[in-house]
Amino acid sequence: MKSTIYLSALLGIGLVQQASAAQWSSLRGANHGNMTPSAGATRSVAPTTRTETRTTTVQRSQPTVVTPTGRRDEHEQDRGRVEGNRQFERGRETERAHEVNRNIVVDRGRNERIVHERRRLDIGEDRRAAYRWSHYHPGMFVNVLPGGYRPLYFGGITYYYDDGTYYEPGPSGYQVVAPPVGAVVPALPEGTEMIYAPNGATLYYGAGAFYAPVANGFQLIPPPMGATVDYLPPDAVSTMLNGVLFYTARGVYYRPVMQDGVTVYMVTQP
Amino acid sequence: MAKMKTQLLIVAGLGAAILSAQAQSSANIDPRAERILKQACDYLAQSKSFMATAEVWREHLDDSGQKVQFTRTLQLDVRRPDQLHAEIQSGHTDRAFWFDGKALTSLDRKRNLFSVAPIAGTLDSAIDRARDEFGVDLPLIDLAVSDPYKNAMAKVTRAVYFGPSAAMGFQCHHLAFTQDNVDWQVWIEDGPRPLIRKFVIVHKNDPGSPEFTGLIKEWDFSSRISDADFVFEPPEGAVKIDVLKNTGVPSAPTGGSSQRLYSPKEEH
Numbered sequence: 001m002k003s004t005i006y007l008s009a010l011l012g013i014g015l016v017q018q019a020s021a022a023q024w025s026s027l028r029g030a031n032h033g034n035m036t037p038s039a040g041a042t043r044s045v046a047p048t049t050r051t052e053t054r055t056t057t058v059q060r061s062q063p064t065v066v067t068p069t070g071r072r073d074e075h076e077q078d079r080g081r082v083e084g085n086r087q088f089e090r091g092r093e094t095e096r097a098h099e100v101n102r103n104i105v106v107d108r109g110r111n112e113r114i115v116h117e118r119r120r121l122d123i124g125e126d127r128r129a130a131y132r133w134s135h136y137h138p139g140m141f142v143n144v145l146p147g148g149y150r151p152l153y154f155g156g157i158t159y160y161y162d163d164g165t166y167y168e169p170g171p172s173g174y175q176v177v178a179p180p181v182g183a184v185v186p187a188l189p190e191g192t193e194m195i196y197a198p199n200g201a202t203l204y205y206g207a208g209a210f211y212a213p214v215a216n217g218f219q220l221i222p223p224p225m226g227a228t229v230d231y232l233p234p235d236a237v238s239t240m241l242n243g244v245l246f247y248t249a250r251g252v253y254y255r256p257v258m259q260d261g262v263t264v265y266m267v268t269q270p
Numbered sequence: 271m272a273k274m275k276t277q278l279l280i281v282a283g284l285g286a287a288i289l290s291a292q293a294q295s296s297a298n299i300d301p302r303a304e305r306i307l308k309q310a311c312d313y314l315a316q317s318k319s320f321m322a323t324a325e326v327w328r329e330h331l332d333d334s335g336q337k338v339q340f341t342r343t344l345q346l347d348v349r350r351p352d353q354l355h356a357e358i359q360s361g362h363t364d365r366a367f368w369f370d371g372k373a374l375t376s377l378d379r380k381r382n383l384f385s386v387a388p389i390a391g392t393l394d395s396a397i398d399r400a401r402d403e404f405g406v407d408l409p410l411i412d413l414a415v416s417d418p419y420k421n422a423m424a425k426v427t428r429a430v431y432f433g434p435s436a437a438m439g440f441q442c443h444h445l446a447f448t449q450d451n452v453d454w455q456v457w458i459e460d461g462p463r464p465l466i467r468k469f470v471i472v473h474k475n476d477p478g479s480p481e482f483t484g485l486i487k488e489w490d491f492s493s494r495i496s497d498a499d500f501v502f503e504p505p506e507g508a509v510k511i512d513v514l515k516n517t518g519v520p521s522a523p524t525g526g527s528s529q530r531l532y533s534p535k536e537e538h
Contacts (some may be wrong), residue, residue, distance in 0.1 A: 024328060024409040025471045025482030029401055030452045031424045116516065120407050123330060123340045125362035130332075191333060228514075245383075245509045258385035259514040260405030261365065263378045 024121060108196060115193060115230075119260035124230045131190045133164035133207040136176045137234035143173040154183035164189025164207025178235065178250055179209040179220045186217045198226035208233030208249070223252045223267040232265055241270045303429040303445045307456065310464040311419035319349040319495050323488040326409040329480035337478055344484075348414045351392045353500040356408050367408060368502040369396050374406065375502040376513070382505060385513035392416065403515050410469065410484050425449045434460065437468040438485055451475055465489050 128134045149162040160167040167174040192206030204211040211218040236249035247254040254265040324344045332338045347355040352371035364379035377384040389399045400406040415421045428448035435444035437457035446455045457468035469484040
């Protein structure tokens with residue numbers, strides 16, 4: 001089991017490494033380019049991106065977790081218990097993986113190359129289509145919570161968290177809501193990318209929300225001014241201000257710019 | 271006198287080593303592979319303009335560790351020495367690029383956004399600057415350089431001829447080349463027109479050794495490519511946005527205080 005845990009952790013690291021090779025490929029680039037296709041040949045930091053729960057020692061410092069009332073029938077509850085056990089085991093593995101990740105030196109230059117090289121391939125939308133969270137956006141309703149969700153109590157409100165998607169109980173089922181800034185979640189959404197704030201802080205962007213690493217998980221933070229991301233939050237809408245195009249989501253403005261041949265978005269002010 | 275003898279011996283030794291290395295290198299290059307590749311590259315280089323329609327595939331190790339292939343269709347129009355138009359499409363993306371000797375225009379058709387990067391010069395220099403300064407590395411761009419043979423053979427250490435092989439329904443010569451950082455293969459049509467039909471690059475030093483594959487379905491060397499093909503006309507409603515250099519600095523502000531992206535406080 002132990003070797004499996006560490007293998008998983010190293011695999012996670014490798015998953016970030018692989019992106020470094022991402023350019024469409026040309027002999028011209030291989031022979032003359034200053035892009036570094038072998039950037040992934042050395043270690044890079046991989047965020048914990050799998051759905052998991054923490055060990056009991058970690059859970060002590062997490063936000064209060066409450067049990068959802070009603071909403072689920074007996075079958076769902078059984079499924080939830082089984083899933084909970086599975087998650088506990090997965091959580092133990094991931095906790096180890098996270099510890100391993102923390103022992104790796106963050107190389108900002110290498111990570112930024114990874115981000116840029118992923119963009120050059122322009123496969124972001126292909127990849128995101130495979131993530132569950134990409135099919136949900138604030139305002140949607142679901143009758144049943146997805147398997148593997150976690151109840152989350154924050155700011156006097158009970159949320160249910162599943163891989164980057166946040167739900168609140170609705171009149172008939174559950175409503176997808178905006179990520180509650182300030183809440184701490186145990187795991188980052190699938191496909192989360194590491195980004196850097198203009199002040200140099202290492203942050204994460206996943207499922208259209210920003211996270212900062214904290215002792216007991218990852219805390220939702222407001223979009224940092226100046227940060228550049230590959231895609232917009234799912235509830236963003238376009239607006240023209242003084243002849244300049246912006247996208248807004250939850251009061252935050254994003255400005256589209258072209259980089260690496262693709263459209264990316266910079267958190268800004270109008 | 272003794273010192274001169276020593277120097278002569280060193281020079282002779284170096285000369286012998288160089289000749290030996292050259293002999294070793296020549297031994298690794300199959301002249302048939304070299305000749306067939308040169309024929310194809312010369313045919314391409316002598317064509318003032320051409321259009322290639324291709325399907326390109328690129329492998330990517332996904333987060334699960336699975337190697338996934340992503341594909342795009344590509345139409346590449348080239349007019350030497352300084353014009354290019356590329357259309358790249360898939361179920362998720364739809365992009366186009368124009369180079370007219372003065373600027374590289376990128377169009378995100380899906381979002382109806384475009385940018386203009388100030389790159390002037392020939393295709394060769396534009397290809398390098400687009401890649402190095404703006405991170406734009408178009409698939410099959412090796413076809414557009416002025417000397418495809420020199421470009422292809424620049425770092426080849428081994429060349430092999432595998433004989434006849436069909437690709438895209440065409441009878442081809444199958445050639446394989448080795449470099450320190452990549453291995454690549456090419457399938458060249460056997461006939462009066464030595465056209466490249468398939469092209470594979472293996473990034474053997476990268477995790478998972480991801481491959482690029484280009485399948486060129488159609489070549490057109492006729493004069494059907496018009497001047498208009500190389501001129502960017504913004505689609506209706508298209509919005510011009512800034513382009514960022516690799517340094518993260520906007521290279522071509524379109525005017526207005528709102529362009530100061532990194533210092534919002536300075537905007538007011």
